[in-house]
Amino acid sequence: RKEVEQDPGPFNVPEGATVAFNCTYSNSASQSFFWYRQDCRKEPKLLMSVYSSGNEDGRFTAQLNRASQYISLLIRDSKLSDSATYLCVVHRDDKIIFGKGTRLHILP
Amino acid sequence: EPEVTQTPSHQVTQMGQEVILRCVPISNHLYFYWYRQILGQKVEFLVSFYNNEISEKSEIFDDQFSVERPDGSNFTLKIRSTKLEDSAMYFCASSEMTSGYNEQFFGPGTRLTVL
Numbered sequence: 001r002k003e004v005e006q007d008p009g010p011f012n013v014p015e016g017a018t019v020a021f022n023c024t025y026s027n028s029a030s031q032s033f034f035w036y037r038q039d040c041r042k043e044p045k046l047l048m049s050v051y052s053s054g055n056e057d058g059r060f061t062a063q064l065n066r067a068s069q070y071i072s073l074l075i076r077d078s079k080l081s082d083s084a085t086y087l088c089v090v091h092r093d094d095k096i097i098f099g100k101g102t103r104l105h106i107l108p
Numbered sequence: 109e110p111e112v113t114q115t116p117s118h119q120v121t122q123m124g125q126e127v128i129l130r131c132v133p134i135s136n137h138l139y140f141y142w143y144r145q146i147l148g149q150k151v152e153f154l155v156s157f158y159n160n161e162i163s164e165k166s167e168i169f170d171d172q173f174s175v176e177r178p179d180g181s182n183f184t185l186k187i188r189s190t191k192l193e194d195s196a197m198y199f200c201a202s203s204e205m206t207s208g209y210n211e212q213f214f215g216p217g218t219r220l221t222v223l
Contacts, residue, residue, distance in 0.1 A: 094164035
């Protein structure tokens with residue numbers, strides 16, 4: 001089983017819709033969790049950290065469920081500029097494990 | 109805004125040659141990382157570096173790879189004898205602290221093509 005798993009998509013979503021991604025991780029010793037976004041042929045950029053209590057940043061909400069070992073990202077009122085690949089990232093000790101990413105296409 | 113820079117943006121080399129990929133991390137950052145991303149695949153962790161030594165490395169980071177901080181600003185990745193399968197985008201990243209909730213800032217990457 002892969003250490004970090006994501007649905008690769010693509011998710012094709014009309015502008016203004018709400019979209020949710022999930023990510024599961026296999027190692028219960030994982031310590032911290034992040035969502036990054038990556039545009040085509042560009043570097044990953046941090047979108048948000050994921051806290052146990054859940055956190056929100058504008059249109060984006062992230063949740064962590066340690067018992068079930070999954071992380072979610074919700075994007076509300078999606079914009080064309082949200083089109084990208086969303087990467088789930090898990091830290092364990094000094095090791096950083098990326099999921100393969102979920103591709104999102106926002107349709108006008 | 110401070111940023112991580114990488115040179116060159118694209119490196120083409122012959123199989124068996126040595127390459128050195130260069131990175132300048134953000135100046136007050138203490139932790140440095142190299143990742144690679146083969147086209148169409150996920151970002152893979154190679155190595156983390158702190159206090160002038162490797163703190164963690166992945167299975168990919170075998171004896172053909174080495175990292176160095178030759179001076180106060182540069183952080184380099186050397187591949188001793190390149191193979192075709194080393195063709196990938198190589199990203200450098202830096203952070204103020206390790207893990208926790210500290211953001212890693214990525215450079216724009218070096219695309220390595222091995223012929």
